[in-house]
Amino acid sequence: MLQGDLPALLAMSFRAIMDQIHGQLAADGFTDVRPAHGFAFHFLSHRSGATAVELGEHLGITKQAAVQLVDELEKRGYVERTPHPTDRRSRLITLSPRGWQCIEQVVALSRKTEDHWAGLVGEDRLTKLREDLVTFLGDASREQTVTLRPVW
Amino acid sequence: MLQGDLPALLAMSFRAIMDQIHGQLAADGFTDVRPAHGFAFHFLSHRSGATAVELGEHLGITKQAAVQLVDELEKRGYVERTPHPTDRRSRLITLSPRGWQCIEQVVALSRKTEDHWAGLVGEDRLTKLREDLVTFLGDASREQTVTLRPVW
DNA sequence: CAAAGTAGTCAAGCTAGTTGACCAAGTAGG
DNA sequence: CCTACTTGGTCAACTAGCTTGACTACTTTG
Numbered sequence: 001m002l003q004g005d006l007p008a009l010l011a012m013s014f015r016a017i018m019d020q021i022h023g024q025l026a027a028d029g030f031t032d033v034r035p036a037h038g039f040a041f042h043f044l045s046h047r048s049g050a051t052a053v054e055l056g057e058h059l060g061i062t063k064q065a066a067v068q069l070v071d072e073l074e075k076r077g078y079v080e081r082t083p084h085p086t087d088r089r090s091r092l093i094t095l096s097p098r099g100w101q102c103i104e105q106v107v108a109l110s111r112k113t114e115d116h117w118a119g120l121v122g123e124d125r126l127t128k129l130r131e132d133l134v135t136f137l138g139d140a141s142r143e144q145t146v147t148l149r150p151v152w
Numbered sequence: 153m154l155q156g157d158l159p160a161l162l163a164m165s166f167r168a169i170m171d172q173i174h175g176q177l178a179a180d181g182f183t184d185v186r187p188a189h190g191f192a193f194h195f196l197s198h199r200s201g202a203t204a205v206e207l208g209e210h211l212g213i214t215k216q217a218a219v220q221l222v223d224e225l226e227k228r229g230y231v232e233r234t235p236h237p238t239d240r241r242s243r244l245i246t247l248s249p250r251g252w253q254c255i256e257q258v259v260a261l262s263r264k265t266e267d268h269w270a271g272l273v274g275e276d277r278l279t280k281l282r283e284d285l286v287t288f289l290g291d292a293s294r295e296q297t298v299t300l301r302p303v304w
Numbered sequence: 305c306a307a308a309g310t311a312g313t314c315a316a317g318c319t320a321g322t323t324g325a326c327c328a329a330g331t332a333g334g
Numbered sequence: 335c336c337t338a339c340t341t342g343g344t345c346a347a348c349t350a351g352c353t354t355g356a357c358t359a360c361t362t363t364g
Contacts, residue, residue: 003262003263003266004258004259004260004262004263004266005262005282006169006262006265006266006282007166007169007170007173007190007262008191008194008300009282009285009286009289010162010165010166010169010285011166011170011191011300012285012289012298012299012300013162013285013288013289014159014162014163014166015298015299015300016288016289016292016293016296016298017158017159017162017288017292018159018163019296019298020292020296021159023296034320036320038159039160039163042160051342051343052342052343053341053342053343061320061321061322062321062322062323063342063343064321064322064323064343064344064345065320065321065322067342067343067344068320068321069320084342086330087329087330087341087342088328088329088330089327089328089329089330089341089342089343090329090341090342090343091342091343106156107156108156110155110156110157110158110159111155111156113158114155114156114158116291117284117287117288117291120284120287120288120291121283121284121287121288125280125284126284128277128280128281129280129281129284130157130158130161131273132269132272132273132277132278132281133161133162133164133165134161135269135272135273136165136168136169136269136272136273137161137164137165137168139268139269139272140168140169140172141168144168144171144172144175146164146167146168146171147164147167148160148163148164148167188351203311203312204311204312205310205311205312213351213352213353214352214353214354215311215312216312216313216314216352216353216354217351217352217353219311219312219313220351220352221351236311238361239310239311239360239361240359240360240361241310241311241312241358241359241360241361242310242311242312242360243311243312
């Protein structure tokens with residue numbers, strides 16, 4: 001690979017790890033989750049009690065799409081909605097026990113692949129790779145909003 | 153960021169560089185291309201004269217979707233279709249001058265961001281990052297088909 | 305030369321988003 | 335405290351970009 005191919009490398013690496021996680025997750029009984037759900041879980045695990053609008057902003061989708069995503073996750077038992085304590089328009093979204101179980105499994109599977117990759121290139125190089133990506137993101141986020149929008 | 157977050161890091165880094173390229177490309181007059189087209193271009197630039205079926209396999213989409221994608225690109229003047237020399241069912245897809253122009257611009261813009269990133273972490277660390285991603289992909293492709301499927 | 309395989313087409317349908325109009329509830333300024 | 339504006343969520347209609355399945359025309363294989 002040459003210079004100019006970094007986008008393809010990043011995209012394919014992402015797909016490789018994501019496909020591995022997604023496949024093993026299905027084998028563990030979580031057959032009804034998409035990658036996009038994973039990023040919603042990730043957000044909710046850090047900001048429990050977020051609103052649908054906030055989730056949408058984080059994922060880079062409209063609030064309507066975010067609500068629809070939460071509807072699905074609620075129907076499948078991954079999240080719960082509770083009334084907002086002070087704002088009667090709003091509802092807080094929290095992970096259910098099954099939701100927590102799923103995200104823990106995702107993290108474990110991700111770690112497994114990361115460990116495998118660390119074995120390929122060395123622990124320190126993987127650590128530096130992670131650091132470098134964080135550096136890029138920090139730099140990029142000063143000029144643009146970096147989202148996790150689930151589609152191209 | 154901690155262990156277990158590598159998928160998110162890869163996804164966000166990909167989006168960051170892709171959004172930069174896509175935005176600047178639009179400013180250069182290429183307003184009618186999506187990232188998925190870029191990966192089609194990339195493939196065609198290496199395998200000029202591929203068929204729609206081959207393109208579909210590479211992108212991880214059905215042949216019908218691939219044909220539709222090529223239809224669009226042809227209508228917009230990025231690719232041309234010529235009859236296959238020996239197989240009368242088939243048509244060869246090649247990049248038009250405008251198609252080449254676009255892909256060269258994409259590579260140039262990608263290089264620009266890569267240079268900027270190299271400035272942030274050092275040339276050698278970016279090189280190692282690239283090498284490491286190639287290593288991961290080589291390893292992953294022994295067990296799974298790593299595609300560039302444009303959606304989740 | 306018949307049977308199986310392959311490139312592309314046609315048509316219908318689906319998923320995951322979009323835009324736009326709307327309501328009820330909250331917030332800020334005079 | 336009103337009035338004006340903003341905000342969280344809903345409803346409904348629409349769209350992009352795929353999918354599946356059935357088919358035709360041509361090619362390859364045994």
